Amino acid sequence: MLGLIGGTGLGEALFGEDFGKSPKEHNVGTPFGRPSGPIRVVSWSGVDVAILARHGDGHVFPPSMVPYRANVFALKKLGVTHLLTSGAVGSLREEYRPRDLVIVDQIIDKTYRRVPTFFDEGMAVHAEFAQPYCAVLRERLAAVAAESAALKATETKVHGKGTYVCMEGPAFSTVAEANMHRAWGGDLVGMTAMPEGRLAREAEMCCALIAFPTDYDCWRPHAVSPGAASKQALLAEIIENVKAATESAIALLRAAIEDFGKKPLGACECQSALSLGIWTRRDRISPTAIEKYGPLVSKYLGGAKP
Template identity: 45%
Template structure:
């Protein structure tokens, strides 16, 4: 198995991978955010990719999500552990808390949410946007890494906004009124693309702020960066524990997610499109 990890440079440095190599991967969807670093941890192959690039040059709306997920798939990844920085929509979920969400509400507007199209229609089921098996594994790893089962919130809804601006007060209060738990900018389309690529995918999110619904809470980049840095050690420990304890008999329904979802007969799909998606859907065409 090869475990994909999507996170920041601090996570890469903490993982202390051995026997590393760097792979520049070109994809039909453009260049990934950075070269993929592949190495070993506890006898497991790990492929690391920084979502925003090594120097954080890709904003949430313009990160090369399709290229990133395609590149990870192309080097043999079949499961992905992601990390996110998020705002809290709950009083009892303070900054520096960790969350392993199990639902997403999509509020994005300008992002490419699919690998397909161009003469190929795919209707993918997405009722459980994060792989339940990976959610369970990450939550278990978090309890072990922190030594406290209550230190990490297991489950919850991540509302993904377009950004790069933070929420207005009206938006923040609306999200809170819906009973949603955290707000961020990078879950979508990453989770959708991971499912289309038949990758088991889940995330551990670190709370950096109370968004702007809370009285006297005005989100600033300074606050977000300070709390993200404070969360780094805990998130790194969770990811490392999840890699070290990944079961050999791990099974995910995501690995057959494309089955029965392609609505266009193979002979009607343009040859150029078939070639472009061969890595993803070739077994079904």
């Protein structure tokens, strides 16, 4: 099953107005609390797609408070094996223009108020994360993007890679921070990629992130002159960019699902990410821990299956 985590209204944008009424709705409980909202499952182009709005219905969770662990665990419980995530970002480079799409390949994680792992008690688990996103999935997305008539029609440039700096927020960067992020090698800055991607790896899902720059972060002086009127103009421009970029991201997601339906995604090393990752000696792992982590560890330790 393919999981999608994205902005509010993603399901409607992908599948039309009736999305909220017809599809199967799952209210999934997890050892990490409730996910951001119900997960809706639709079958489309031969692919079962589970959709979750990251910030909840009505955008109620700020980036620091999104229940990332419950979200990814709930999707795992439903049987999601591949996860596509999307999110708006600021651009740290001239060449990553607002309205472009970026298939992110690297992360610099600056978050500090979120639990970055499922395994915070009962066992020590260390997942490989040198390549935070699935190379196979990223390649497929890039190939789909190159063929997409919808993206060609809007002349949307799709970058096959980019380094995303994930900051805690919720306020945006200072100029000094933006320049530091650039000096670090960041191309994009956002607030939601982490720990979502880490958790997907711990859940042994193939995961990719489609980021869409809506503006140049504050490092780049804006073209319009300072003052109240220009602030309004800037805001209006950002809103237009968000709209256009969201539409491009939707077009890419739609094309990707169709492509996955025609040529299913195969096995991948992401799906055995924990095979060497459980460092705790087996006789020291309690049945309670095995039960808690259930679908994350069942294939290695027994217990509940996803």
